[in-house]
């Protein structure tokens with residue numbers, strides 16, 4: 001009887017019998033180095049990840065990297081950007097050249113299993129599409145029979161492209177170029193009729209055209225591209241930190257906590273907000289971070305919505321509406337598991 005009372009008490013509080021996550025090599029290395037190394041597209045994808053005029057990397061993915069650095073060090077500047085191409089990014093991550101790969105990696109079965117990676121929660125739900133010069137006069141992908149298509153190697157893009165043309169009984173000629181800047185110039189100089197990639201990246205490429213209105217992202221969405229921070233398998237502790245940092249960005253937005261009001265929120269009497277911000281201790285100890293880790297993340301980089309609006313939203317040159325990346329409470333897919 002006593003035993004079952006004890007067990008049900010454990011279940012009720014959610015306490016597991018196991019202790020904290022086993023220490024993993026990544027966190028040790030990150031702490032010894034004093035910074036988080038994030039892999040980003042070598043050729044840059046403005047809005048997501050690209051150096052600004054001062055050579056400082058900026059963008060949505062860079063801010064996710066900064067969020068992890070803040071969770072660990074309380075300082076969003078403690079990051080190092082490791083440029084990677086679509087073709088060499090997975091070997092670079094596996095070789096330990098970076099702690100998190102953030103160059104718009106699509107979560108897939110093979111990457112999650114055979115290739116030995118793990119994924120943090122999706123930070124951007126995307127789909128593949130086509131960018132076409134308006135003067136090509138094509139208004140839908142069904143008009144692309146016989147087209148030459150610029151495509152990056154080692155991507156889901158390359159695989160979906162073949163699938164799509166096959167199932168549509170159409171032919172195409174791929175123009176495969178490994179570097180993002182070269183493929184962009186190839187497209188702009190007319191070496192291929194159209195360019196294919198995640199539609200958000202196409203919006204980014206379009207924004208770089210001398211006249212963006214000369215190009216159009218076709219309406220077709222030919223695949224699912226859930227983009228997620230990618231880490232090596234087998235390091236539970238690191239996985240927990242990256243996963244819950246992403247969750248914290250979404251949770252903050254759900255709870256109405258922003259970089260502007262986070263200090264006022266410290267006096268909220270909502271128990272959930274108090275736990276999240278570390279006013280009531282416990283969650284920090286559970287994840288083996290400072291009790292104020294989530295507070296610091298929101299204070300320095302903001303919540304998911306703030307990061308989205310600043311880098312990708314309608315007020316930016318990329319101009320992407322939230323769409324399916326809205327919170328679940330607003331009809332979208334963004335949802336954080338409970339902070340308790």
Ligand SMILES: N[C@@H](CCC(=O)N[C@@H](CS)C(=O)NCC(=O)O)C(=O)O
Nearest residue numbers: 041042043085086105106155156180
């Ligand atoms: N989501 C697709 C495509 C990813 C992709 O094309 N990423 C681009 C950045 S948006 C890249 O890696 N570019 C490398 C470069 O800059 O050379 C995948 O995971 O395979």
